[in-house]
Amino acid sequence: MPAEPVPADPGREDDLAWLDRDPMTAAEREEWLDRICDQDDPPEEEEYEDSAPLTVEELAEVRQAAADDLLAVEAATTGRRGPGQPGSARLFPGESSSPAAGFGPGMPLDVLPGGPGLAVAADAAAGEEDGFAGVSDGELIGLVCAWDRVEAHAAARKLAAIAELGRRNPGAQDAEFAADQLACALGESRGRAETLLGLAGYLETRLPGTRAALVDGTISRYKAELIVGATQLLDPAEARAAEQEILDRAARLTPGGLRAAIARAVMKVAPEKARERRERAAKDARVERWIEDSGNASLMGCELPPDEVLAADQRITAWAQELKKAGLEGGMDQLRARAYLDLLLGKDSRPRRETTAGGGGDSAGSDGPGPAGAAPPDGPAGPVPAGFAGRVTLTAPLATLARLADRPGELSGLGPVDPWLARDLAAAAAANPKTTWCVTVTDEYGHAIGHGCARPGPKNHRKRAGPGPPRGNGFSFTPASRDGPSGGYGIWTLRTPGNGPDLTVALDPLTTDPCDHRHQARGHDPGVKLRHLSQVRHATCTSPICRRPASQADFEHNTPYEAGGRTCLCNAGPKCRHDHRLKQHPRWHVEQRADGTFRWTTPAGRSYDTEPTRYPI
Numbered sequence: 138m139p140a141e142p143v144p145a146d147p148g149r150e151d152d153l154a155w156l157d158r159d160p161m162t163a164a165e166r167e168e169w170l171d172r173i174c175d176q177d178d179p180p181e182e183e184e185y186e187d188s189a190p191l192t193v194e195e196l197a198e199v200r201q202a203a204a205d206d207l208l209a210v211e212a213a214t215t216g217r218r219g220p221g222q223p224g225s226a227r228l229f230p231g232e233s234s235s236p237a238a239g240f241g242p243g244m245p246l247d248v249l250p251g252g253p254g255l256a257v258a259a260d261a262a263a264g265e266e267d268g269f270a271g272v273s274d275g276e277l278i279g280l281v282c283a284w285d286r287v288e289a290h291a292a293a294r295k296l297a298a299i300a301e302l303g304r305r306n307p308g309a310q311d312a313e314f315a316a317d318q319l320a321c322a323l324g325e326s327r328g329r330a331e332t333l334l335g336l337a338g339y340l341e342t343r344l345p346g347t348r349a350a351l352v353d354g355t356i357s358r359y360k361a362e363l364i365v366g367a368t369q370l371l372d373p374a375e376a377r378a379a380e381q382e383i384l385d386r387a388a389r390l391t392p393g394g395l396r397a398a399i400a401r402a403v404m405k406v407a408p409e410k411a412r413e414r415r416e417r418a419a420k421d422a423r424v425e426r427w428i429e430d431s432g433n434a435s436l437m438g439c440e441l442p443p444d445e446v447l448a449a450d451q452r453i454t455a456w457a458q459e460l461k462k463a464g465l466e467g468g469m470d471q472l473r474a475r476a477y478l479d480l481l482l483g484k485d486s487r488p489r490r491e492t493t494a495g496g497g498g499d500s501a502g503s504d505g506p507g508p509a510g511a512a513p514p515d516g517p518a519g520p521v522p523a524g525f526a527g528r529v530t531l532t533a534p535l536a537t538l539a540r541l542a543d544r545p546g547e548l549s550g551l552g553p554v555d556p557w558l559a560r561d562l563a564a565a566a567a568a569n570p571k572t573t574w575c576v577t578v579t580d581e582y583g584h585a586i587g588h589g590c591a592r593p594g595p596k597n598h599r600k601r602a603g604p605g606p607p608r609g610n611g612f613s614f615t616p617a618s619r620d621g622p623s624g625g626y627g628i629w630t631l632r633t634p635g636n637g638p639d640l641t642v643a644l645d646p647l648t649t650d651p652c653d654h655r656h657q658a659r660g661h662d663p664g665v666k667l668r669h670l671s672q673v674r675h676a677t678c679t680s681p682i683c684r685r686p687a688s689q690a691d692f693e694h695n696t697p698y699e700a701g702g703r704t705c706l707c708n709a710g711p712k713c714r715h716d717h718r719l720k721q722h723p724r725w726h727v728e729q730r731a732d733g734t735f736r737w738t739t740p741a742g743r744s745y746d747t748e749p750t751r752y753p754i
């Protein structure tokens with residue numbers, strides 16, 4: 138509530154007059170209803186020709202048109218392929234007299250942008266009582282995608298009208314009360330109405346590309362909202378630059394994938410702002426507890442320093458493994474939960490061992506040694522190693538390899554991080570002797586084209602005795618020999634922050650286009666290195682919609698080893714257990730292409746591509 142008395146609402150009378158006015162007389166309303174009912178009559182044929190079943194001749198024409206159709210070409214070349222998205226298919230020849238023929242894979246209605254015409258055609262294709270008689274699986278999926286685009290289009294049109302409402306109420310108070318008008322009309326909360334007004338205005342003024350993609354139905358409203366939310370902190374030019382980074386693949390990314398991609402784009406175009414946001418949010422650090430619906434309770438720390446969270450998480454896992462070793466039963470989740478509380482409460486939940494001294498009890502969960510007590514060296518309150526152990530992957534575009542020091546890259550296992558945090562995390566990891574270092578070289582798309590795992594360098598270089606140049610917080614990455622590695626590959630020296638040894642990195646090319654099978658293993662088992670390299674190329678499961686880390690996935694031969702498939706980068710990629718089983722289903726087909734792309738074709742005859750992981754460049 139304002140502290141001062143509310144003025145007598147200038148302009149309120151105008152509002153009231155507008156609200157009270159019935160826009161129609163009774164006669165006008167009759168006439169309007171008649172007009173509306175007229176529209177229920179069957180449409181004239183030429184108006185809705187798309188909805189009529191196609192003849193064989195027409196089908197042939199349509200197929201020809203689809204083959205040439207710019208839309209189809211655009212769909213195939215601009216990343217519009219993806220789940221629920223137009224152009225997700227290759228063209229399948231074949232006759233179909235189904236009412237949904239135009240929605241078959243690659244057909245014109247399958248790639249037509251969302252709009253009223255598409256809605257009418259899709260409605261007609263459902264047939265009598267939504268029976269979908271004669272509609273093939275591929276066409277049915279095409280109909281689902283068409284409605285998805287229509288839904289997005291409708292959302293865009295609704296937001297356009299809301300944006301106009303915002304423009305008509307530019308004054309501060311009018312704008313505030315415009316949200317109330319909208320909330321009343323939609324039966325929404327005031328907060329949601331304000332969000333809609335903000336979203337509508339933001340899309341029109343700041344994110345023209347996102348808005349266009351929503352109008353076409355290339356992205357859903359939810360994805361548009363994700364992009365709007367992530368770019369709020371940017372100025373208009375930066376927001377446009379950030380959306381340009383992701384719009385080519387926003388359609389096929391899952392919401393989680395899109396969230397990570399746009400966060401990375403924001404950090405790229407405005408790293409300082411991303412850092413400021415992180416630092417501001419750190420002031421909201423807190424621990425929360427609440428009761429779950431089940432009656433159990435939850436405990437969560439929020440907005441904590443990432444390096445300490447990683448270290449804490451590793452500590453929980455380490456203690457859970459101790460509990461398991463000592464014979465405590467339960468899966469890893471349960472054991473980690475037990476370890477979490479042990480560490481907070483200074484308890485020791487290891488089942489008590491039978492010992493001669495002290496006549497040990499037989500129950501788990503005894504009061505263990507507290508922080509001040511006689512903790513065994515490996516007890517929950519034992520000494521804490523510095524930093525956290527990680528596999529740190531530094532990424533660098535091939536062209537700017539030598540400038541690696543300025544580009545710390547990102548830590549695997551954590552989402553996108555701004556450069557300062559990446560540097561801090563890498564420095565924290567360097568403090569832990571168990572940390573291992575990798576260097577991934579990327580092409581201009583961020584795809585991994587080379588990789589090397591760091592090893593301690595030759596002995597005489599391991600300790601730099603005497604006063605040298607200050608090492609600071611940075612990395613250096615330099616060719617190991619004076620001549621320099623050929624073509625960017627070969628042997629490099631990596632110097633990490635702190636007092637660790639210099640490391641030697643042998644960079645190997647990852648290309649399989651064509652494959653010289655340099656990484657091929659003889660038997661069925663890939664061995665550590667090949668498995669690792671396949672996980673570098675695809676950091677997640679190779680399903681188009683799966684984000685499970687490759688480290689938790691199987692190394693899967695695309696052509697089975699038993700059927701003559703090589704155990705090589707050119708014939709393998711990570712698949713999680715679910716997608717491994719899915720791929721073995723006889724009606725699914727997965728093709729591995731030379732460039733590392735996996736093309737999944739579903740039983741409905743639609744294909745979706747998974748490109749190799751895009752690293753920050």
Ligand SMILES: [Zn+2]
Nearest residue numbers: 575576589590
């Ligand atoms: Zn490596």
Ligand SMILES: [Zn+2]
Nearest residue numbers: 652654705707
């Ligand atoms: Zn090969």
Ligand SMILES: [Zn+2]
Nearest residue numbers: 678683713716
């Ligand atoms: Zn998967």
